[in-house]
Every structure is written in structure tokens, then in C-alpha cells.
Amino acid sequence: MKVFIGAILGVVLVAIIAITQAQNLMFTITPSPFGVEETAARIQANIQRLSGRGWKLSGLRDPSKAVSASGGNVLPVLLVEACSTKYSGPLLRADSTRIFSILMPCTITVFKNEDGKTYVGTMNAGLMGKLFGVSEVMDKVAADQKEFLTFDPNTPPPPLIKKRPGGGGGAGGIDTGGC
Numbered sequence: 001m002k003v004f005i006g007a008i009l010g011v012v013l014v015a016i017i018a019i020t021q022a023q024n025l026m027f028t029i030t031p032s033p034f035g036v037e038e039t040a041a042r043i044q045a046n047i048q049r050l051s052g053r054g055w056k057l058s059g060l061r062d063p064s065k066a067v068s069a070s071g072g073n074v075l076p077v078l079l080v081e082a083c084s085t086k087y088s089g090p091l092l093r094a095d096s097t098r099i100f101s102i103l104m105p106c107t108i109t110v111f112k113n114e115d116g117k118t119y120v121g122t123m124n125a126g127l128m129g130k131l132f133g134v135s136e137v138m139d140k141v142a143a144d145q146k147e148f149l150t151f152d153p154n155t156p157p158p159p160l161i162k163k164r165p166g167g168g169g170g171a172g173g174i175d176t177g178g179c
Contacts, residue, residue: 025124025127026124026127026128027121027123028121029119029121030119030120030121030122031117031119031120032110032118032119032120032151033151034118034151034157035118036076036110036112037076037160038157039110039120039151040060040078040080040110040160041157041158041159041160041161042151042158043080043108043110043120043148043149044057044060044080044158044160045158046147046148046149046150047080047082049147050084050144053084053086053140053144054084054085055082055083055084055144056082056083056085057081057082057161057163058081058082058083059079059081059163059164060079060081060160060161060162060163060164061079062077062079064077075111075112075113075114076111076112077111077112078109078110079107079109079110080107080108080110081106081108082105082108082148083105083106084106084144087137087140087141088101088104090137091104091134091137097134103123103128106123106125106141108120108121108145108148109122120149122148122149124142125138125139125141125142125145126138126139129141129142
């Protein structure tokens with residue numbers, strides 16, 4: 001009986017740890033030395049520097065504006081969207097991996113917290129790849145994400161590219177490089 005109760009308690013403890021730590025495993029939050037718009041602009045510039053790996057900016061969204069427009073008041077949030085056909089192509093070709101299109105484009109969030117500091121949030125692409133058996137592609141995405149977040153404070157800030165999401169460049173207008 002003691003072994004059974006011990007096993008049940010062990011399973012419950014592991015479940016509690018998994019639930020409380022899931023956010024820390026699935027997403028990364030990195031402080032930025034810059035404000036929200038400058039951080040987003042620097043990420044955009046870094047993405048453009050990786051165009052040789054197929055990366056293109058897909059859009060820039062401001063969900064905080066929508067909340068403000070409906071009468072709410074939130075701190076600034078910008079969503080920088082990018083996609084690489086070099087990485088998305090292999091995932092979209094196979095029936096077994098096409099579901100990962102839900103993660104396209106790659107979205108990086110830049111936000112301000114109540115402490116007045118700016119933070120960058122990304123999905124842990126490496127872990128997602130391992131969990132779902134697509135680590136060959138997602139490990140490369142994770143490595144590129146690290147480069148997106150490498151900031152040189154000695155370089156002048158680039159302009160923020162206020163590109164509207166184009167939905168993959170289909171019938172909605174100009175092709176903005178989305179996946």
C-alpha cells in the first residue's frame with residue numbers, strides 16, 4: 001500500500017512540476033536594452049541580414065492598438081513576424097508535418113512590462129522540434145532566432161519597418177514574404 005501511495009504521489013508531483021514549468025520550457029523571455037520599437041526594428045534588421053537562409057519579414061502587428069481601440073489600456077506589444085521558405089518548405093511538403101504551419105510565420109513578441117523594461121519573447125523552437133520529431137529543421141530555426149536577438153549597441157538603430165502582414169502574399173495584395 002505504501003508503494004502504491006508513493007507512486008501516486010510521485011506521479012502527482014511530476015505533473016505539478018510539468019504544469020508549473022511548461023511556460024518556462026516552451027517560451028523564452030529575454031530582456032532588451034532598448035525600447036519596444038527600437039528592439040523590434042533591430043530584430044527586423046537581423047532577420048533581413050539572414051535573407052540568405054530564406055528569411056523574409058512577413059509583417060509587424062500591434063495587438064495593443066486593437067485593445068486600446070476597444071477602450072482597453074495595455075502596455076506596448078509588437079509582434080515581429082518572419083518566415084524562411086528554406087525551413088517551412090520541408091515541413092509543408094509532408095502530410096505528417098503540415099500541421100506545423102500553425103507556427104508559421106515565426107512570431108517574436110516585443111513587449112514592455114510594468115517594471116518599465118522591454119522584453120523579447122520567442123517560442124523554444126529547439127524544444128518544439130524535439131517534442132514533435134522535426135528537430136532537424138527546428139534546431140536551425142532556433143539557431144537563427146538567437147541571431148535575431150543579437151543586438152550591437154554600438155550600431156545606430158535601424159528604422160522600424162511597419163509592414164502589414166500579407167497572409168503569404170496570396171490574393172490579399174503585395175507579397176510580403178510570408179509563409
